Amino acid sequence: MTWVILTGRQNDIDQVATPHKIITSRDYLAHPGLFRGQRPKVINLSNRYDYQSRGYYASLLASSRGHKVIPTVETMIDLSERKLYEHALPELELALNKCRKDLGGAFPAKMHVFFGIGPSKAWDRFAKLLFDWFRAPALEVAITDGGEWASIRKIGFYPLARMTEDEEKRFLECLDVYTGREWRDTKARTPARYTFATLVDPHEQLPPSAISSLRYWAKTAEKMGVEVEPITKKDLARVANYDALFIRETTSISNHTYRFARRAQQEGMPVIDDPLSMIRCTNKVYLNELMAFNDVPVPLTVMIAGSSDLEVAADTLGFPLVLKIPDSAFSRGVKKCKDFGELKKLATEWLEDSDLLVAQKFIPTDYDWRIGVLGGEPLFAVQYLMAKQHWQIVNHDRAGKPDEGGFKTFTLKDAPAHAVQTAVKAARCIGDGLYGVDLKETKDGVFVIEVNDNPNLDHGCEDTGEKDEVWVRLTQWFLDRLERNGK
Known part of the structure; x- marks a missing residue:
């Protein structure tokens, strides 16, 4: 990623103080061909942001050139008058007053936030929220402290020209944090778009x-x-x-x-x-109804809303049966009940926190199929094996670290066509993103157990069958949508 810093004057920031490109807003405006073919992130540190000023035009034209910029002209307009940002004040003042205890006393008349970072850790809650509302490099907040409640008198930009030497040092440290990253490859082969x-x-x-x-x-x-x-x-x-x-x-x-x-x-x-x-995807009640409505095969299911539904579930499904909390992940909140006593005890406990439970017919298998689907098309095929001496792929009942079963990978061509087709049909009911569809394969056909919105995707497992094509297609999914939107 290329970071570009715009300043009002050439000497506003020492070139050796940051590794990023520093140019004046005048030069940025005068040379529209700068950074052609790149998508730099622009930090506009002009000393003025008022309407039709040089700083205003720098952010306006950055947007037209496809460059990401802070502050945007929308932020400049929002902060130009109190009445334009007063809708944000109740939430901001609530966060501000929660900082009082950590500050250990009264609030200062003014405080400064640089890139969402306050003068000390005590300000973290407020500083992050302020930057969330108004993404600007440097903000000044005027505070009126009434003793029991502090209110915000004004929020405005804080230009470099007004910073003390210590403030400028802190500003540059915050700039370094803001633009820092972990996975930088210094030998990038291709300029990033x-x-x-x-x-x-x-x-x-x-x-x-x-x-x-x-x-x-x-x-x-x-x-x-x-x-x-x-x-x-x-x-x-x-x-x-x-x-x-x-x-x-x-x-x-x-x-x-x-x-x-x-x-x-x-x-x-x-x-x-x-x-x-x-x-x-995170609600199993919704998923079951959606799959059934679209004729996607699912295990026989009974919804439990109270104790009166337990006998219906027992008579319909028999034992053992599987009881599920609607919102759960990684096999958590999913238990097997071997008899009515276990069902009643567990359901009574879970119904204290959830108005609905899902009971399903138990379908024993040695593995679950996981078919990855991206953009409505199959991406990978894996068999997740059951954890040792357990009926699920992850055993959370074991003391210590959860116990996971192994896996077997397949190319999409070698995976059962009916499993892949059923998975794609199920995923298309959800949307156009990335999904992991879990299926049970039996002599009576395949049954969709879950559609996961946040499926596992690891090198050496889910990509083993289709190799790097998995990662290429993932990247291309994003690129297609960016280019479709004219980004």
């Missing part, structure tokens, strides 16, 4: 992709003119700096992964997983 963000949690126990696999993808994507960079849940405010987003944390409607998906969608970015797919 695009930069994709990949949301990861380095500490997740069972991530959908290992960090090593994402590095492998980055090498493939690089050959296609794409840089892949990791971001974490702390980087929501930076999502708009990228061209696309690939979420590689276990998704949930109730955590930050959904907020990242929504933010990317609001910015017009291609995203896997998209919010609608997350909503559809």
Whole structure:
């Protein structure tokens, strides 16, 4: 990724203070051919952003040239008058007042936030939210502290020309943090046209992709003119700096992964997983109804809304049967009940937290098919084997680390055609993104168990059958949508 810093004067920032290209806003405006064929990220540090100023035009023309820029002209207009940003103040003031305890006293009359980073860790909550609302390099917040409640009097830009020597030093440190990245290849073979963000949690126990696999993808994507960079849940405010987003944390409607998906969608970015797919796939009640409506074969199922439904489930499904919490992942919240006593005990416990449960006929197999589907077409085929002496592919009941079964990989050509076709039909009911369809293969046919919006994709496992074509097609999925949108 190429970072370009625009300044009002040539000497506003020492060239040796940052590795990034520094030019004046005057030069940027006068030379529209600069960075032709590239997609730089522009940080506009002009001393004035008012309407039709040089700083305003620099951001306006950056947008027309296909360059990502902060601040945008929308942010400049939003901060030009209090009445244009007062809708943000209730949320910001709530976050501000939550900082009081960590600050250990009264608020200062003014505080400065650089790239979403405050003067100390105590300001983290407020600084990140402020940058989330107004993505600008440097902001000044005027505060009125009433003792029990502090209010925001004004939010405005804070130009380099007004910074003290210590503030400028902190600003440059924050700039370095903001533009820093982990997977940089200093010997890039192809100038990057695009930069994709990949949301990861380095500490997740069972991530959908290992960090090593994402590095492998980055090498493939690089050959296609794409840089892949990791971001974490702390980087929501930076999502708009990228061209696309690939979420590689276990998704949930109730955590930050959904907020990242929504933010990317609001910015017009291609995203896997998209919010609608997350909503559809994370709920097993919805999935079962959707599959049945579209004539996709699923196991015999009974919905349980209360104790009166337990006997219906027992009579319809027999024992053992499988009981599921609607919103669960990686075999969690899925239990086998061997008799009515186990069913009643578990259902009673789970119904305290969920209004509905899913009971399904138990279909014993030695493996589950996982067919990957991308953009409505099959991507990979894998058999996930059951964990040792267990009926699921992951045994969470074992003490310590979850126990996973092995796997067998197949080319799509060698996988059973009826399994692949059924998986594609199921995935197309959800959307156009990346899905992992789990199926049971029996003498009576195949049955869709789940459609996962956040499927595993690891080098040496899911890509073994189709090789690098998996990663090429993944990259191309994003590129097609960027080019379709004229990005």
